[in-house]
Amino acid sequence: MPGPQPHQGLPPELLANPEWQRACQQRDFVKVFHLVKVKAGIYPSRVAALCDMTPSRVGEIMSGRRGLAHIDVIERVADGLRIPGAMLGLAHRPWEIPSPATSRERLPSRSARTSETFADAEQGPDAESHSDLDDLLTLADGRVTRSTLLALRSSVEDYWRRDDEHGGASLRPAVVGHLRYVTQMMRSVRAPLCRDLQSLAAELARLAGWAYFDARQYSTARTHFTQALRLSHGQDDYLFMANVLSCMSLQATYDGQPADAVALACKAQDSARAAGGQPLVMSMLHMREAFAHATLRDAASCHQAIGRSRDAYEQARGQEGEAPSWIRYFDETKLIVDTGIALAKLGESERAEPLIAEGLRRETGAQQRGRAFHAFWLATAQLQQGKLDAACHSAGLALDLSASLDSPRVAGHVHEFHQRLAPYARETPVIAFEQRMREALG
Template identity: 65%
Template sequence: MPAPERPCELPTALLHDPEMAHACRIRDFAAIFYLVRRRAGIYPSRIAALCGMTPSRVGEIMSGRRKLAHIDVIERVADGLRIPGAMLGLAHRPWEIPSRAMVTEPELSSVARTGQEEEADRGGMKGLDDILSLVNEDRVTRPMLTAIQSSIEDYWRRDDQHGGAALRPAVVGQLRHVQRLIVSTTDGGLKRSLQSLAAELARLAGWAYFDARRYSTARSYFSQALLLAKDIGDQQFTANVLSCMSLLATYEGGAGEAAALACAAQDTARDTAPSALVMSMLHMREAFALASLRDAAACYKAIDKAHQNFERAADEGPAPQWVRYFDETKLVVDTGIALAQLGEPHKAEPLIAEGLRRENATQQRGRAFHAFWLATTQLQQGALDQACDTAGLALELATSVESPRVTGHVREFHARLHPYARETSVIAFEAKMREALS
């Protein structure tokens, strides 16, 4: 038997054709090969080479003189012609879902391992900072602090647009630089400002690792940020870090811990001013956790408090910079996500759809997440074709960001489609996945 040649994709239109779908469903390989020749221009000799068969055998199959019954040969046909396994009644073939969509969390087991990964982010140049410190005697100035703050704001913009994966080495390096400056600075006011910047950088590093699904490392940086914020007595930023840890706990399946962290954050920020917008965001974090716990009454109560505080925020002074992302659009879409997590897709769908309509086009990662949530609510309501179309939009958005969290949502949504694997819209979505993520 000749070795199969390199497979090639069939035209998407052919895979969606009802005649092809029917032929695959009943495993009529004479009709399949005929359609492949007529619609894809792949002649019998090429079919034979792709599927590891002889041309004469392919000719016998096409003439109806021979049938295919052995599962290993049917699998070779599926793999050689790139026919999705579900169309032929097979399990998903290994090539159908690219490796990027099968991300697993490379969980880190200890603080010592975290240090190794941080060293890798620095490019393995152990001792370089100590060497440079001998020749670079940085004098901390207010313009220097302003420049670092500007860098942090730029990091957040880039994280929102492109994901945090590529930012981690730069953010960790900036954090270590600021930590060295803290040690060498004697001016109390400048030292406090540096500690505040270090807290922001540590939270940003934690967020970047969280987006990369490096949850243990993310927790380590969030803990650093928490200690720094407490050292300088910044209660609102302490609450902010606790809210990040709450979201991380929700992703890790610790909904009870997530709810407790969100409540601790509220207690920390409650008596600060201005606090309404901060409290609105924190109540929504609590709602996420309560939705995961399926506590509907408490979840609705948290959502109501989030909306009440948001209305009060308009009468207060400017909120901290880090919480201003939580605008009305974010409130609307997060309310929809909480209801979706609660298992109420009919209420969630219009809210998430409205949020997507309002969102800034530059917020690629957020829009990708929200599109997958919208697709999930549509699927839960039985609108399979609409759900797959929406998920296709999410895939387009996901290709512009480097975010394993987004890829994780791709995987989760795809897993929900398994009961419908033979449906045309699902096959079309999987084709888009292969094109987008391979």
Template identity: 55%
Template sequence: MPESRHTKELPVSLLTDSEMIDACRVRDFARVFRLVKARAGIYPSMIARQCELTPSRVGEVIAGQRQLLHMDVIERIADGLRIPGHMLGLSRRGWETPAALAVSEREPVHPPAGPGPLAALPGVEVDSILAMAAGTNPSPSTLQALRSSIEDYWRRDDEHGGETLRPAVVGQLRYVEGLLKDRRPTPIQHGLYGVAAELARLTGWTYFDARQYHQARAYFSEALQLAREIDDHPFMANVLACMSLQATYQDKPADALALVSAAQDQARAGTTPRVRAMLAMREAFAHATLGDRKDTHTAISEAHSQFERIHEGDPDPAWVTYFDEPKLIVDTGIAHGRLGEAAIAEPLIADALAREDPANQRGRAFHAFWLARTQLQRGKLDQACHTAIEALVPAAAVSSERVTGHLREFYEQLAPYREVPAAVAFEARLRATLPPPVQRTPSSIRT
């Protein structure tokens, strides 16, 4: 039946109640309707409307004067009251897969313009405004203000996702590129190239987080070009590490390994232990995605060895400060999880999650779903579903297709347990927490 926006769903406590489960199993709709009225506040007239029955017919069922045996009627009751199909001996209903999970990888209808620095940027009106702004004379304080805004963008990206930030980030990138058209004193010129490279990387990251991989790669490539202009090899390593991570999400582990190897080549001279530790962990991800246990463990050991060499006062670039001890630990757990070593992964991820910054909504959602996956792999179904339910709070707070992807993976892993009360509870909370995705038409996708 068509989904009604006024449909009132049954509470999880009722769907997992033993009396309700038994009444549905034997299709005792008199008991079902009485429980729905008493426990969900859905009265006979509402039951009739939601299930496309007449009020008199519902009343007769409740009074024990009529039985409901026809399959189409039973299906209408399942759909109208949102009773999972398996509870009534039906096949899985179409609405049981939350619309929020029916999202495929979003790519542009047409590939973005070539990787030149002016690709995929705002139109003529913005061009003219920024052309006037480009006549200003940037100073060291201008560079500091731009760097501060980038730090703020990254913070808000962690808290809310990057899609809504993208227009501002791209506009600022265009502004800085306008400043680069004129020759400046070397320190200012180098600073502007560095800012532009970081803005391009951040733009690529927002597209990567939205699973729009072609655009992400175009902006990552632009970031590499800008960093190459000033021979900033550590930053080039950082961008290549981002591209390596994207390749793991695209299930291209060989590409991921090649990219992180190139990143390590760029970082061999003049970088810090924290940067080397981050790169070693990205290497571990690539090996784990390939299923190479020995090399994964070797890369993990290297990451921890480098991290132990970190000293206060190290000249770490700002872009790597996020790689702290909880991040090292959770990434170690995820690498083990990718290998299927759930017994090693679970306590590591749980420990890091307990210490993670509450403001990092996306990170908390990612890591909680990884924890739920490892718990499920260890046969801890109730605990896994409880962890996943808790993860829905940060997942709903951030706009991130990658978060949705992790959620989808866990949801699919629950397939053999659809009838278990813990899984029923998770699915009901999922539908209540995550709204359907916004449908986009090709003309609404900014390229």
């Protein structure tokens, strides 16, 4: 039996109401459901039907006896009640994306597989409403040339450079806008340009996933990473799929799902082997697996993965030119410092500290975010050993490096480290660090 049809939208005066906006921003669903009832005439039984919840659960939420925190349920509420995603801190919802005007001219036929891939690409929160999109498409006049592709690829390269230098959080609107633009263009071109656009859309989806990951918006990041995988399946680009899966593994480690992180890292390794097992890629993927095992506190599996990473790196020596460009950041210095981080995650701080310190010493001039992370992990290893002065000094370096970054991931690490200093709150190094932290982060 079909479910209830969603209503057409909330009254504009409710959406503009400051009380409503505060309630949405704070995710105060007691107030949200109350205002929906009073201002929009949507009663609890209808709320329950629209949001796929039981009436008793809605009643408990409205009375304050039960909270609503799970992201999937919040998304159901947004979709059922037609609350714009941005009001609840979500990505744009699929129903917010305007349907493109139906063309009178029949589009070229495509294979069923390609059409399905494109349809998948256009679902989900990757599309962001831009009032001038139709104008852009009109200007483009539906024509895609090699020059168009070169310009778009240049933009992607610039986005990655800016991500390295300043963090990815602030790039999200631009990247998502480009992603939507490219998926729109995919509808109206023939092969081989169509295939090239699909590859470009996959890279933009991966970049969008990475930007949301850096912003610690893990649910939206996963949606974009999944989209990148769907697009790359049509390309049979197994190394690209391995790259996306490696990003998802790292995110799962951050998101407190280390068992999933192990599975994703192993799947990434399988994908890389299908492409010939490029040794530098395999070295990085084994290290991703090591991170996940370390988070699980599985010392034996972690050390084995580190050993496989080191062996693969030795195989890669002299073959750097054969590796894809996106993996060339994983050099000997990165191998050393990542080994130290994995050991620090395990609690083997005495072995971890000299490795991370050596990595930082070698990284002069390297991208700021990476060095900030490494300084944080050095501080963590030092604090584990009771070296309070050294730990606060290293954490201060992380603060200095993060001054020009827009990366909630880095800021989150700094705050987590600060929480670990709580037992030493009256110590002089901690007081000095807290002062620097207030000045740097407000």
